[in-house]
Amino acid sequence: MPDSLPRPVDPSEHPLANQTYIVPTPAIAAMYAHVRQCIRRGVAGALIYGHTRWGKTYAIRYCVRLLRLELPRAAILTIGMPRNPSRSEALFFGMLLKAAQHERPDSGTALQRRLRLYHKLAELVERAAGNRLIVFVDEAQRLELEHYEWLRDVQDELERRGVRMFTFLVGQPGILNRKSSFRQSVDTSQIVSRFMIDELRFEGFRSADDLKMSLGAYDTSTFPDRSEWPYTRFFLQRAFDSGFRLGKQHGVLWEAFDAAHRRARFDFTMEIPTEYLARTVEIALTDNMQHDAADFALSQASWSQAVEESNFVAALEELRIIFVDEAAYGS
Structure with a gap:
């Protein structure tokens, strides 16, 4: 049976058919409200955890889109942690450079990559004409102690340059075990105070x-x-x-x-x-x-x-x- 009106494009090209669309959910609304609250209160780090397939990656995309509309003077970076991430400093900073869209993410020593990252992030913040960098780390349960220490170095360097860095660790519930283990030692408890101050459970319907x-x-x-x-x-x-x-x-x-x-x-x-x-x-x-x-x-x-x-x-x-x-x- 023919349609009353011809569709403007073939159904195979529709975002729904290609699963490339985003719709809001109560959990995404709660996550976005939590992110905005942390930024307003100056909370530098928070955990957002939920089960696999709950839509966390999807929620990050939605939040980034809203933040760019509502906080146009903030620079935003999204990092996706791979399975079994390397503990190589050079590779980690190369990954951050790639996320920041640096033209040479894979060249140079660890120190050279680190310095290029500092410069690139400061450049992104300056281009946004503000003093805030908002970072989302997806699959954050895969972060190891070394990665947190390197992220802390980035945060320290940006603070020396007058930039506030807000980090939102988005991952599966196992990240709560990592937080508990970090609390047990004086040497690692500062990671909790830097990146894991607040918590939010990302719920389904x-x-x-x-x-x-x-x-x-x-x-x-x-x-x-x-x-x-x-x-x-x-x-x-x-x-x-x-x-x-x-x-x-x-x-x-x-x-x-x-x-x-x-x-x-x-x-x-x-x-x-x-x-x-x-x-x-x-x-x-x-x-x-x-x-x-x-x-x-x-x-x-x-x-x-x-x-x-x-x-x-x-x-x-x-x-x-x-x-x-x-x-x-x-x-």
Whole structure:
């Protein structure tokens, strides 16, 4: 059945089909509020921790985008820690230079790279016409003691140049164990006071109401930008034009997730990771394009099928032991 209006681009080019879009979530809103509070209060370092697939990397991107709009005079740097990171000083500073988009991140000795990094960061701050550098470290649970000491050196050098450095360590819950171990020694306790003063648990969706913000964003975010094609309308044009909105589906979608959780006999409170909510919505929209009609609505069966195909249950099965331990210890 032909569409009432031709779509402006092929569906395969849509950000939803390519998973290159960002929608807000309550956890992202809480993270951004925490970041802004730390900056206002002058708190130089904070931990933001949550399970894998909870959307932390996605949240960093969202926060960076908002910070660039609201704090245009702050320089912002994002560092992604690789698996089994090297303890080589030269390689570590080379990685930081690459994150800062230096044209020669991999050349020179450790000292040369260190000095180039100091200069590059100061240049970024000067270009922003401010005195703040905001750093996000993704997968921060992979940082080793040496890495923290080198980051401390960077912070000290920037302070000598009149620059305030704020570091947000974003990682999995295991980073809390590292914080506890650092507290045990006088030599490492200063790492806690520098980089781990505040903590925030990055949560998944924990109630039907939590879904409203994200689902509603599909009804208002447009592609192409500033066009008359919200994401929901792009895939379900006739239904959208007749009043269908994903934002009103929070109850039926929560029930679909809850039913899957009950069938799996999980003995912990349900929490939906951001990745699996997004995947479920993507499946529901793309798989039902051919059923679009003025009276079309996503049924409970449609949502249940999308939840099943998202691998939500398989993801929680891998985390079952962790969730049970958290419940036992009240974390």
